[in-house]
Amino acid sequence: MQYSYLELAQLLISQIQSEQYRVGERLPSVRTLAKMYQLSPSTAVRCYRHLENQGFINAQSKSGMYVADWKLLYSQNYSLQAKAGLYSSSGAIQLPRNKAAMVLTQQPSPKGDAHHNKHRIAPPVYEELMSLQHRMSQLYELTEQPLKWQLHLASADPNWYACKKLAQLLKQALVVHPHLLGQYPNGSGWPELKQALSQWMRSFGLDLSENELLITNGSTEATSLALQAVAQPGDCIAVESPVYFGVLQTIEKLGLKAIEIPCNAGTGLSLEALKYALEHQGSIKAVVAMSSFQNPTGSCMPDSHKKKLLKLIGKHQIMLIEDDVFGDLSHQVERPTPIKVWDKHERVIYIGSCSKSLAPGFRIGWIAGGRYHAAIKSLKLSYSLVSPLLEQVALAEFIKGGDMALHLRQLRQRLASNVGLAVKAVAQYFPYGTKVISPAGGWWLWLELPLSISSLSLLKLAIANSISFTPGMVFTNTGKFNHHLRINYARPWVEIEMALQKLGQLAHQQSTNH
């Protein structure tokens, strides 16, 4: 086989990554390389040039090619390491010179490279944030940007999670269950995890037996399964507005129609509006609601509202899909009560997840499907068969061992300590007229800027200044919320304060420009 320059480059990259060539080590000369792989010297030159562009090697004039500090490069291009690195104490990250140039100038590059570059550092296409089809992938691109303050992320600071303890429990699981990896998982979830969850939920009044629970690949799969169980293509689903953009996309992909019901930052979903919609729109099959600490507003429905909502859906004989992924993140001593607690007629499909509160790196959610549970279990077999057990075993031990209670206490304290400061900082740094309501749980701040400031324009400016946030318009299909933005304040306060100060300045600039 004769290699093309790109194939040879790929081979060398894998050798560099497996440290057959170590950082700083000298690579074969062009002549030697060409000989080794029976290529023309010009192909070898092209290959090295490609690797240099990719940041894997450095040319040192006359003395040859050397392996570059490519791990640094990786730490900026791939979100996983990037996120860890971005919040290190060292502050700003140094981009390798050529890489930085690419980010800033987006120069055209040969076709082969374009593919790679696009994958690694494509900036979000701001216009596509408007498109329901593309907004999730564009927000993902945002995460891959080498930004200093990523306030759009959907998790807390990695150091705020019990990574070490979870790693230890994973290792333990592998010892205790030596055949865990050599066997197909089976059934509706690891029985001990379902037991542990059942017991945990009982601590806040939610009485669900093991048999009522199904383990899913996060709350995304749970929501998708619930929607498919309760509705047929063409049906309508009532959602909060603003609402997590993922729900809008899932609804659309399933051929359903989202009916957006206003949700205010204080008491959540407007029951009056929902009542009106239910009376005037016959085909609403379910309401999807995040009743405690809604994404993005942070609102929490008072118990009286929750009970009224339950009555309302009962009266109209539809289902409520209750997404409780933020419920555990109350800033107060008491955790809010899920609506499911009062559900006597199996009309509430309850969804929980460990992705927000416990371990974003696990993809474990759970669902209690009420009267649709059997249908949901059957659907799960068609969509992903089963969920992997390793993480389930570790999570079961984490809960049973009391680590969950301990971890949540710390995380909630951290959030509670940040929220007041964040609200104050917004008041201090943002233009006059900016509105914000202090949430009682979760980690979102939902800001309404003065009408003169577009949050999309602010985002462009912010990204040029190494700050990201989520613009309001992605949380709706209606074209509203153009002056809103969502911010995650679950990071060490010094970082959040710097970011809010900077962002406030940029908002002032925008305001003056208009």
Add this chain to the structure above:
Amino acid sequence: MQYSYLELAQLLISQIQSEQYRVGERLPSVRTLAKMYQLSPSTAVRCYRHLENQGFINAQSKSGMYVADWKLLYSQNYSLQAKAGLYSSSGAIQLPRNKAAMVLTQQPSPKGDAHHNKHRIAPPVYEELMSLQHRMSQLYELTEQPLKWQLHLASADPNWYACKKLAQLLKQALVVHPHLLGQYPNGSGWPELKQALSQWMRSFGLDLSENELLITNGSTEATSLALQAVAQPGDCIAVESPVYFGVLQTIEKLGLKAIEIPCNAGTGLSLEALKYALEHQGSIKAVVAMSSFQNPTGSCMPDSHKKKLLKLIGKHQIMLIEDDVFGDLSHQVERPTPIKVWDKHERVIYIGSCSKSLAPGFRIGWIAGGRYHAAIKSLKLSYSLVSPLLEQVALAEFIKGGDMALHLRQLRQRLASNVGLAVKAVAQYFPYGTKVISPAGGWWLWLELPLSISSLSLLKLAIANSISFTPGMVFTNTGKFNHHLRINYARPWVEIEMALQKLGQLAHQQSTNH
């Protein structure tokens, strides 16, 4: 809070499982227990009786209650450990007396217990195996049975997988990436895994770049995403017949219609029949085919057939969804070539997975969606967002470190050594007229029994004799294959031989009874 007897039992079970009470340890007396939890002695008695029924404790007359060897109990009731235990060298498993009685007699039990028992040992409802809706869950129930020879399973013997090495790589991943669990995974898969897969596939001629790959939750999710991308509810999908029952269920859940095209145990999908179907059925949008070592027949299409199939789908401008999960398990030196290799027009959606060949406990698959790749990526966001990274990191290292090649060599040798023996054993032990073709890869044996023997009746008899297999009728919606059965021979030969001998005897019995 005052506990009910069931709640108290649950609490004690969790204390026993976390070894606060160890095996053999004496539990508090009824009187003490009642005092500890402020309950009536009769509630404490009910609680202990429940635990005894569940096999967690033993009563020793006059001396009190002691923690039973409950881990043994677990090893029979939960498939995970069960599967490991069942194939231990010790042979038959001793059921605790009360448990065995439950299995055999299925006596009615108090309502509270019924729930638990149902979860743990419900036997399959044979009639429901006929129902597309229920057959998968019924086959799962089969896996949870405490049977000695589970020949229906979809993986090889747990000891035939590189569990130790994978566990070591998982531990390493947790050390190298200390924040892995504290961050949301992002994007279309761990870049190094996609690189490693890309390089691996190149070794058998399949040239797919990282950007052409998306990591999924196993091949089930991949298939579901592919079908949704290429077809709308109401459309038809051509599949092999017999075909893996999961595909039939997924097609049905998506509102699509399966068109079953005959597949023979030798050369696979009948191209003549497919051609006819395409010419007479306008709404076929795609063909799903397992071109190498099909499930259940084990057939492998010759290269000439594969190329003709590619031409045929090109001519009719439809897509081919090629499921290659068994391709790596060739019994010969050469691995068969996937059709995707010859696909110049992006008409083949290629699906791979590590669940069969490398690690059933991981739920990692991959898909190259051809002209539908962007649509598939977008759908994935709606169905499960992202796949967890931990297993991806370990798998990447497994492949890059050369362990995959080594492991596959061993696994393939084991399969190759069993297959000839298995075919011979069928000839020796089964009734005259039983047909079987020796497959060239994978681990399935597709048997056709004489017409006088129904495979469903044989299954009932077999299960009573601690053997399971998959009856032929679950591989179709047409009502065919009532005399067929699928057997997995990927277990140590002594076990397979004993099972085939026993099963052959039972088949003879059936044959004589008619």
